[in-house]
Amino acid sequence: MSVVTGQIVRVRSRQYLVEDVVAKPLVKEDTLVCLSCLEDDALGEQLEVLWEREVDAKVIGKTSWESIANRGFDNPRLFSAYLHTLRWNCVTSTDPKLFQAPYRAGIEVKAYQLEPLRKALLMPRVALFIADDVGLGKTIEAGLILREMLMRQKVRRVLISCPPSVVRQWQEEMESRFGLTFVIFDREFVASRRQERGYGINPWTTHSRFIISHALLRDETYAAPLRDWLGDFTGASMLILDEAHNAAPASGTKYAVDSQLTRTVRDIAPRFEHKLFLSATPHNGHSNSFAALLEILDPQRFCRGVPVRDRKLLDTVMVRRLKQDLREIGEEFPERRVIPIVIDHLPEDAPELKLSRLLQEYRNLREERLKEASKSTQNAAMLVITSLQKRLLSSIEAFARTLKVHRVAIEKQSINRSGNAINLPLLLESPGADDERAELAEEEVQAEEDTQVMVATGQAASFGLSSRELEILEEMTDVANQARYQADPRVEKLVAWIKQNLCPDLGKPNAAWVEKRVIIFTEYTDTKRYLQQKLQEAIAGSDKERDRIDVFHGGIGEERREAIKNAFNADPLRHLISCTSTYNPR
Template identity: 55%
Template sequence: MASHSGIRSAQPGIGQFVSLRGRLWMVEAQPDGPFDGHRLACIDDDASGEDARVLWSAEVDARLHDEEAWASLGREGGIGGGDAASFSAYLRTVRWRTATAAERDLFQAPFRAGIRLDPYQLLPLRKALRLPRVNLLIADDVGLGKTVEAGLVLRELLLRRRVDFTVVLAPAAMTAQWRDELQSKFGLAFEIIDARHLEALRRRRGYGANPWAAGSRFILSHRLLGDEAYVAGLRDVLEDFRARSLLILDEAHHAAPAGGGRYAIESQFTRGLRDLSDRFEHRLFLSATPHNGHPNSFATLLELLDPQRFTRGLAVQPADLEPVMVRRLKSDLRALGERFPERVVEPIVIDDLRDAAPELALAAMLADYRRLREARIATLPRHDGRRLGCPSSGCNSGCSPRSPPSPAR
């Protein structure tokens, strides 16, 4: 007997759900050629995130999943089997799903994640859904779960079909952690784009294969953002603008210029990010230290996040900042009843050390080294001295090297 849970489709598209081999899958990538298969990701709870490559025409009972099952309503033995009570229950279910997909304050992601959720972690999700385009800066304190908050936003956007292409930019040391946490906590499989992945892909599909066209969820390290071998293919996939795309930038403060001038010189990372960020529809920035003390540098970071609201060189207005930024400290959440361990710094006083004590000897050696270094730098040309960190070398401005600290007992 044919299944009524789905309908046969010639070729499913990216983002559609299909039923085959007794499981429900989401299509992540189309075939690259006639002998290549669709890339699928399982969304069943007992195998969430598992990948598969299938030849659609060769599958015995592959069907496009009709989530609402409207196609079976007019068939004999369809939903409810003519039973009014069963049909009423089904109709209420459809209405609930429709409401959660349209109402901004009804969330689905917290119920589809394997996490212990704290109530304060729902605020970024609420703010993200209230924005027409999710341009949000999550600047919570260290240890408050910014990765979980970003995962909730991503999962909710996927469930609401507002995102079908995601790139996570993270420091090189954090890429594996991002992949593991998104897989284990949200059932989302991400591919790390690095030299090993590029080599394996080219071995399978040829040197001209574009790694960004072989899936829909990727992780790239910060240091590779300026490498054309990796970024050129991403620009080709994004083109000038790609709808339903999301950029997640971890440690976003690295993109802010370090100087405090009105138009501070941007780093290569900042320029590379500026070239890419405008091509994404949605942007999610994460940083525990978003402000480096220079207002124009902070304005530049916000301009990368949302160029419609912010412009570098202009003061950031609190009214413009409030809708796009979430900033909570542990002390703020303790006042609301959240339990976080409080750090207590207790000084240790060391008295009555002898002159030959190792602590005093080490401090004296460090002071001598610093004195000799500054004396040598003072003889260098001005630009060399400034590069080595001595403001007095050759500057003729009357400043003098900072005196080295004397070893304290």
């Protein structure tokens, strides 16, 4: 096909204007064509080609309104749909009152879940605190905002920081509900990136959407490369901080005392253009601590040390709805009812009551003996006794094992003579959702608990024990060992409840189960094992007895976790025993 000056041609996947055509000197030679690019990103760039040698060279024919009209007109309804699609795509990129994200999410969005999205889009830079009640869908609300910001091309980099126990859950929900792929930033990810690209690589630069646990975020090993990735400020970036109250200073003093997580979040938050904080419990009871958290979110409106009293100012950055508020406008939520079950008329020599009296006497004797000891020694001794009291309230099985560790430590006299304060968090409470140990195997957590009991016991053991204290320890050990394998009154009450509500014919061969399920929460691994054993004995002989009970705890692995969830939601699992730190109801 011949080409002439002034034509529009397509060469090498681009459109050009023909500026000059040099005729062939000989018949067997090629035509030299001088071109000028018409594409926006290379307008006016010159190109010379041998026309016959170009593989995709093509002359673009003339297009006129007559040729368009000759093909006929579109159906009005079809053209109207096309026109409205163009208008919608244009308007929703600029109009904050029109949303696209709800139509791109694989969920049934509730009307009240659109309020955070509406408020976020009215902000020049998103700085929003979603403080809705538990179960109202803060994750969905955050996902809608993020999806909308991505579609409007206002966000390119995203970091979600959350407690370790919900990292996988965030990843699954973002992908299944919103089609957003996130990478979990952990030790395995860092190791794999360094293996693939070299030890000097900054792993943060290898992706644009990350999820990291609070525990790793406050680790300088991970926070320093994050700061390098963000620089002083990165536009089109968003920080989503789940359970944001963990980043609030814990003290009620004038300026509050920053934790390591507080300092880390305070450092990285200003580097993000957009920020979303999520928490069902935003206020920890200290107004100064709450103000410090809001300052991290929006330093233009709030200042640490200045109590937040202006409700209108707070409403500009916070969305806070309770379930009872939404019930009043027609939303339906199941009501949570706390029904105490009283167990009384126990005999005076019941093991639970006898151990409680002995342990209180032991506590009084230890307090009297340690009156002249240092504060750290007193605290260590009381930590051990408080830990024993909590375990006795959980189960005699948990109490008996910890009591044994305590006695062994006394016998070994493993004394910490430094007198310094000791950090023994596991004696105060089990690993929480923001503790990396919540995802460790039970055996590892239990071994660390035992070590802390021994260390605390050793520090206080330097003052010795009286003969009466040793007698009490011996007596408690005997009582606990005799009763630890028996079903206590609470288990008997639980079995009666199961028979009444889940398996009316329990005790008969192949007794059938109803569709109800029950989740039993317990704090200690020993109690969990004890409960599993006693319940398994109680339902022996019923239909599919071996499949009716399972346990949910840290370190079980992702595949096992999913299998338990599927069995609990389907059939035949009816009882799920979970440690409180490893089960998340969302």
